[in-house]
Amino acid sequence: MRRVSGDNSSESGSEPCSLTTSGQLNYNGTEQGQGVADQSRREGNRHRDESTDTEDDDELEMDSKAILEIFASLDWSEENVESCRGVLESSGVREPGRVLQIHEKLSSPSRKLPLAEKLRRHNERLAKAEMLRQTFIDSKTEKLKELFKRTEKLKELFKRVRYVNKLLTFFDSKTEKLKELFKRIEEIEEVSMDKERLLEEKRHLLERKMDRAEEKRRQHLQDIVAKAHDEDNKGREIAFINGLEAQNKLHDLLQQHQSHSSRLADIAEERSRRQEEKAAKEMAAQERRRALEAERQARLLELCEKRRERCERIDRQQAERREELLEQAREKARDRQERLTALLLAQQAKEDELVKRILLKQQESARRHEENIEQIKRRALESSILRCSTGCDDAPKICRYERQKLCTLCQCLLSSEVYLLSHLRGARHQEALRELHDGQHVSTEDTATCNLKHIIDAPDNIEDPQ
Structure with missing residues (x-):
């Protein structure tokens, strides 16, 4: 999620949205965000046209891209998002009669201001925000100028090194x-x-x-x-x-x-x-x-x-080009700042709704996954019980059960398939089956059915009766 920097105060950040009596948000300035795609295409065409220039122009183009990337990575304050989110949360859950109280409080004549006073306060907030933006842009411009100076010094040093290498050769x-x-x-x-x-x-x-x-x-x-x-x-x-x-x-x-x-x-x-x-x-x-x-x-x-002479000419051209790029960057930053707030608020609402849907889907998927795992484990246990009950000579698996099994007839805990086979074919369990059927001969089908009925998952924190 994109973050916004803390250069603007909470007052200037809450300008594009207003709260109505029904708890909804009205977004202003959305029409200003419609030209983002056109502006991006024009910028891409300008970069493609300038790609056919000389090597010096290519370096200037790289510098301009670096400037645009720096301005694109500018952060804005999260106070706007948090305030709007708090309004949404408060509007979603409220006490009975709360809306009427707020409506009466906000509709009182003592809270109404004249239109001139509202316009004056609005203009003051706009002027304060513009001053903060201009201060931030000036600081970034000074840093970029210092970076350009260091780049020029490095270029001159590289030229001297190449000249010395030629002399040595x-x-x-x-x-x-x-x-x-x-x-x-x-x-x-x-x-x-x-x-x-x-x-x-x-x-x-x-x-x-x-x-x-x-x-x-x-x-x-x-x-x-x-x-x-x-x-x-x-x-x-x-x-x-x-x-x-x-x-x-x-x-x-x-x-x-x-x-x-x-x-x-x-x-x-x-x-x-x-x-x-x-x-x-x-x-x-x-x-x-x-x-x-x-x-x-x-x-x-x-x-x-x-x-x-060539270096002096290139330096003059680069200085002029940098001034043009800085001016264009300032203009783009002003336009971009006006569009970001409205777009960010709309995007935040969509992201919150999408997160809720994703969480619901993940919970439902986890529940179905657990049910499938339990069914698979139950079928594996039933298959193991049937194989041990029918006298199959296949070797049992040595791995332990994730959850111990309990024979309700004998009150015996079984920790693996080896213990299961030993218990089902043991004299104690066979005697319990005959007692369950009044001493009559028990068929293989009845034995398997009875074993499936009486072999269950052992409860948690149970001690071995033996």
Whole structure:
């Protein structure tokens, strides 16, 4: 059931209804509630038309819906409902002659007021109610403005966070590129070192080959010296060979020194050239990075300026839109307040009548349900008694009865079907049946009939006779 807030006093809340001498309520302002459906449809059409706007308009629409929901959830005082309900209850039950006494009291000339005085009091109550409504709407408006300010601050904070995330992403990408560049430079240096190592290995290999050739020449000369038969020839040959060997050694040394010098000069020149190229590339890369950074800063400044202008434009539009929505909400609240009282009183009367009908139906349904349960329990007991009386060999149920059974012949309490079967087939009960039939033989049908007659529900708070 909808509640009404306590902003209106009991005097203003009792305006739409008046009490007649017959105890009935006359409702005023019901014609004002006929336009509720049309107003709701117009509001729905307006929301559908505005759904095709931009993203900013969508946010404004959500704000307007939130405002309408807040005003729709406004509470009104229950004093009006309680007062009308008290009048109805008092009019429903009264003492004999009470109506005549009230009629004489209200019809006395001393209680009649002039029309001008009645209009003045009525206008005072209306003005007081309007002042209270306006105060409440102003307080709600201030709260909504504070909420809008907090929302704007959160939006600005989210924008800054997104901007910082973009900067971090950009710096991460630049860092990855620099790491890749350093890795490539290291690979180039490793390649150059590998080339130098290969050249050094080739030089050592060439030296080893020259040493082996020198050893072979020396061995050859020694063989020639050994074969010389003539000592003179041998001496001349030895001198010639020694001179030739000295000249060869000198020539080899000069040639090696010249080749080493030229190779070292080439290596130094190559290194200097590579250093110069590397420095030139590094300078060019620095210049390109400075140019790119300057261009990026210029673009960022331009984007920030555009974003600031766009935010200012959106803020102005939102402020204008909020003012329009607040004005519309105030107008709707005034119209809605005039319709709520009459509609609520009529709805309360219908709900009271419906509650009475529902309670009556529930009581009748509960009574029928209890009767059905009792019949089912009675039929189950009769079936169990017949099964135990006819000598059926089915196993009895172990579960206990909700209410103990009493055998009026034997004055014995039975708490479950097991006790029932044991008692009906026991000697005590059989003897009681024969005594009931004057010692004659009792047939199965008579036994079942007698058992059905004498097995009943045990009274409450009865003790076991045994």
